[in-house]
Amino acid sequence: xxxxxxxxxxxxxxxxxxxxxxxxxxxxxxxxxxxxxxxxxxxxxxxxxxxxxxxxxxxxxxxxxxxxxxxxxxxxxxxxxxxxxxxxxxxxxxxxxxxxxxxxxxxxxxxxxxxxxxxxxxxxxxxxxxxxxxxxxxxxxxxxxxxxxxxxxxxxxxxxxxxxxxxxxxxxxxxxxxxxxxxxxxxxxxxxxxxxxxxxxxxxxxxxxxxxxxxxxxxxxxxxxxxxxxxxxxxxxxxxxxxxxxxxxxxxxxxxxxxxxxxxxxxxxxxxxxxxxxxxxx
Amino acid sequence: xxxxxxxxxxxxxxxxxxxxxxxxxxxxxxxxxxxxxxxxxxxxxxxxxxxxxxxxxxxxxxxxxxxxxxxxxxxxxxxxxxxxxxxxxxxxxxxxxxxxxxxxxxxxxxxxxxxxxxxxxxxxxxxxxxxxxxxxxxxxxxxxxxxxxxxxxxxxxxxxxxxxxxxxxxxxxxxxxxxxxxxxxxxxxxxxxxxxxxxxxxxxxxxxxxxxxxxxxxxxxxxxxxxxxxxxxxxxxxxxxxxxxxxxxxxxxxxxxxxxxxxxxxxxxxxxxxxxxxxx
Numbered sequence: 129x130x131x132x133x134x135x136x137x138x139x140x141x142x143x144x145x146x147x148x149x150x151x152x153x154x155x156x157x158x159x160x161x162x163x164x165x166x167x168x169x170x171x172x173x174x175x176x177x178x179x180x181x182x183x184x185x186x187x188x189x190x191x192x193x194x195x196x197x198x199x200x201x202x203x204x205x206x207x208x209x210x211x212x213x214x215x216x217x218x219x220x221x222x223x224x225x226x227x228x229x230x231x232x233x234x235x236x237x238x239x240x241x242x243x244x245x246x247x248x249x250x251x252x253x254x255x256x257x258x259x260x261x262x263x264x265x266x267x268x269x270x271x272x273x274x275x276x277x278x279x280x281x282x283x284x285x286x287x288x289x290x291x292x293x294x295x296x297x298x299x300x301x302x303x304x305x306x307x308x309x310x311x312x313x314x315x316x317x318x319x320x321x322x323x324x325x326x327x328x329x330x331x332x333x334x335x336x337x338x339x340x341x342x343x344x345x346x347x348x349x350x351x352x353x354x355x356x357x358x359x360x361x362x363x364x365x366x367x368x369x370x371x372x373x374x375x376x377x378x379x380x381x382x383x384x385x386x387x388x389x390x391x392x393x394x395x396x397x398x399x400x401x402x403x404x405x406x407x408x409x410x
Numbered sequence: 411x412x413x414x415x416x417x418x419x420x421x422x423x424x425x426x427x428x429x430x431x432x433x434x435x436x437x438x439x440x441x442x443x444x445x446x447x448x449x450x451x452x453x454x455x456x457x458x459x460x461x462x463x464x465x466x467x468x469x470x471x472x473x474x475x476x477x478x479x480x481x482x483x484x485x486x487x488x489x490x491x492x493x494x495x496x497x498x499x500x501x502x503x504x505x506x507x508x509x510x511x512x513x514x515x516x517x518x519x520x521x522x523x524x525x526x527x528x529x530x531x532x533x534x535x536x537x538x539x540x541x542x543x544x545x546x547x548x549x550x551x552x553x554x555x556x557x558x559x560x561x562x563x564x565x566x567x568x569x570x571x572x573x574x575x576x577x578x579x580x581x582x583x584x585x586x587x588x589x590x591x592x593x594x595x596x597x598x599x600x601x602x603x604x605x606x607x608x609x610x611x612x613x614x615x616x617x618x619x620x621x622x623x624x625x626x627x628x629x630x631x632x633x634x635x636x637x638x639x640x641x642x643x644x645x646x647x648x649x650x651x652x653x654x655x656x657x658x659x660x661x662x663x664x665x666x667x668x669x670x671x672x673x674x675x676x677x678x679x680x681x682x683x684x685x686x687x688x689x690x
Contacts, residue, residue, distance in 0.1 A: 183447045185466055251481070256488045263437050265489055266474050349446070349475035360474055370446040370477040373588070373616020377641065379448060380618070 156391075163388035166381030175385065181351040181362075183371065183379040190386055192353050196268075196361035197337060197393070199354060200347065203272025204279055204336040209329055211276070212283030216325075219284065220291040221313050239281035247342035250274040255346055258358075266348035267358045274346055275339060279332035286331060290324020291317060323405065330401045337393055340365040364390045438686040440678055442473040443485050443494035449477070450587060450617050450635030454529030455495050455657050459672055461679045470681030478588065483660070490662045491686060493678060497589050497635075498528075498656035499563035507658040509669040520656040521565045527657045531564065531590045534624050534632040534647040542578045542608065543630035549573045549601050550652050558600055562593045565654035579607030586613075586620020586633030593653065594633060621647060666690075 167175050170188045178189020219231060254274060259265035294317045302312035318325075348360020349370060362370075368383050368390075375383055445452035447467070456462035461469055476482045482494040487504040494505075498515055501507055507515045510527055519525035535547065549555045552573035556566035584594055591614045598610040615623065617634040624632030625645045638649035659675060661667060670678075670689065677683040 181447075182467065251484055252488070255485075259489055263439065264441070266485070344477065345481060349477075350472055351475075352471045360472070362475070370475060371448050373448075373477070373619055375448050375618055 159384060159388050159391055162381060163385035166378060166385040167388070169378065170382060170385075175382075176389070179353060181367070183375070183382065186378070188378075188382040188385075190364070190367065190389065192351050193362050193364045193367045193386065194389065195353055196347070197363040197365070197390075199268055199361060200271045200275060200343065200363055201333055201336045203268060203357075204275035205329070205333060207273055207276030208279045208283060208332060208336075212280045212328070212332070213287055213325065215280070216284045216287035216291060216328075217313060217318065220288050221317070235281050235284055239285070243278065243339060243342040246274060246278055247345035250342060250346040262358045264348070264358045264360065266346055266360055268347065268354050268361045269357050271343050271347040271361070271363075274342055275336045278339060278342060279335050282335055283328045283332045286328030287321070287325045290321040290328065293324065294320040326404055327401065330397060330404070334394060334397055337390070337397065338365060340369050344369055364393070438491060440684055440686055441485075441489050441492040442470060442679060442681075443482055443492055444469050444473040444475055444679070445482070445495075446475050446477045448618065450529065450589060451479075451495065451497060451657060453636050455527070456679070458527050458529075458657070459679065460676045468680045470679065472681070473679070486660050486662055490664045493659065493661050495657050495659050498658045499593065500589075501563070501658050501660070504663070505660040506663050506665065506668075507660050508667060510659060510675065511671050512669055515656055515658040517560070517563055517565060517656070520654060525656060527659070528565070528654050529635065529657065530567070530637065530651045531587075531593070531653040531655055532634040532636070532638055532649045533584075533586075533590075533652050534621060534634060534638050534642070534649045535630065536624060536627070536646050537648065540580070540582075540630060541576075542580045543582050545576045545578055545605075546582055546601055546608075546610070547631065547650065549604075550597055551650070554600070555597055556653075558596055559593060559653045562596055564593055565656070567651045567653050573604075575604040577607075578605060581609045581611065582631065583611045583613070583629040584631045584633060585615050585623045585629035587617040587635040588614045589635035589655070590633035590652075 175188055175190060176194070177191050178187065179191050180187040180189050181192065215235075219228065223231065250270065254270050255265040258267060258270045262269065298316045298320055299312050302316035303309065307315070343363055344366040347363065347366060349362045349366055350360040351362045351367070352359070354361045364386055367386050371379070372383055445455075452469075453462075456467050456469060461467065474485065476485060476494075479496045479500045482496055483500070483502075483505055486492040486494045498507075498517070498520065501515070509515065510525065513519050513525045515525055515527070520528050533547065533550070535543065539547075551568045551570050553571055554573045556568055556570070560566050584598070591612055594612055598612060602608055602610060613620075613623075613629065617636055620629070620632040621634060621638065621642045623629040624647055625642065632647070634649075635655070638647060643649065659670065665686070667686070667689065674683065674689050678689070683689060
């Protein structure tokens with residue numbers, strides 16, 4: 129009887145484990161079956177390196193979108209990572225208990241806000257502000273700032289727990305050697321939490337690359353190679369969501385092919401993440 | 411220690427103030443706002459304005475692209491230098507519609523043919539349509555349905571007589587264009603009031619997705635804010651024009667311009683004219 133129960137539960141767990149794997153495989157298969165023939169039809173180089181995206185004239189070059197995604201993500205890292213990291217240090221090491229009780233739930237709430245709400249906030253508040261400051265409201269800069277804010281909770285959450293996981297003895301040892309409290313935190317505790325902080329940053333990048341609804345409202349969506357930081361850009365995700373509703377035939381397949389490229393991007397990111405993790409373990 | 415804190419706070423305040431005061435320079439470069447490739451509104455607008463010639467869309471590459479009417483309106487409302495275009499039925503006081511060649515963008519001017527920036531709203535059905543769905547189509551094309559279409563700010567496309575409820579029951583699924591959906595919802599409510607046993611489900615998926623669903627049988631009626639393509643008709647769809655919709659060219663309420671010629675609009679959208687001072 130006990131044995132039978134054990135076996136049943138064993139199967140239940142196995143099935144649960146399999147469902148997520150099956151979901152990933154199904155998505156992969158769907159993307160590649162629909163996307164690869166389109167890439168073949170357009171031509172790999174014309175597709176990946178083509179600078180002109182005019183689907184109605186059969187020009188399907190997504191190079192501007194690839195560059196756009198990379199720029200916007202880089203911008204998000206530049207604005208989000210320093211703030212997130214310093215915030216995590218403050219939360220873990222310097223924050224008074226009373227303030228922490230307010231800060232922690234506030235940051236958790238930030239993570240829970242739907243991205244469309246961030247997008248709407250960006251459109252109503254950041255865009256007019258940037259309009260006055262730089263002359264163009266919807267730009268790479270606006271998208272970078274908004275994404276920088278959006279990835280904060282991810283970075284702060286992971287980095288904070290990484291810093292907290294460092295044994296207190298590191299900090300105390302550093303103090304005992306005569307370092308100040310700040311110096312001990314930044315030069316003893318922080319380096320020890322490097323791996324955890326790195327995972328936080330990479331998770332943040334993953335969110336920034338995949339973010340769609342917020343970006344599409346504030347980045348301008350021009351399918352051109354950006355010349356200035358105030359130029360509008362279109363990201364890979366924006367390209368898909370913008371045109372999916374009206375696309376037909378090869379245009380539709382080209383959008384799925386765009387998703388394939390995005391998928392490969394995320395795959396590379398995750399591989400990089402695992403490599404970094406395993407290397408730091410050694 | 412305390413002086414240091416105060417100094418820090420002072421620097422923070424000064425930096426914020428510097429950022430805020432640095433803004434607000436006068437700038438009259440036109441921000442062109444367009445819709446995404448494949449949008450029914452964009453297709454009709456570029457063709458009517460001579461921006462697209464021989465199926466080549468010459469919209470300037472630096473035009474901002476928005477994928478919904480509401481985002482276009484919000485962008486124009488928030489930017490004094492912006493120009494955009496939306497369905498006439500969606501127009502409200504947040505933005506200002508300019509006259510084209512001296513003709514105001516109103517329902518009367520569209521229906522009497524003087525304001526010619528207009529496009530058809532289509533529905534598409536398969537041949538083997540359920541009795542209920544075809545009764546709904548009859549309602550839309552009847553005098554009652556067309557009256558609702560006019561009330562909503564669109565132009566009627568049929569002169570059929572009044573509708574008599576057939577007393578059917580069941581569910582109709584309608585899917586497609588986000589531009590057609592608002593008026594379809596009003597039509598559905600009116601139809602449900604006449605036929606109490608009916609449920610109508612409206613999905614806003616975009617014209618192409620709506621046509622695909624209609625072909626695949628995932629919905630009874632597909633909606634398109636563009637002409638139904640040859641390839642879609644070949645798959646067995648029968649298009650019906652249910653209304654005409656004007657396209658309003660909109661600018662910010664603070665913009666002094668009230669009238670643009672279609673040539674000026676074409677020049678703005680193809681990037682020949684880039685500053686408001688050139689069209690004053």
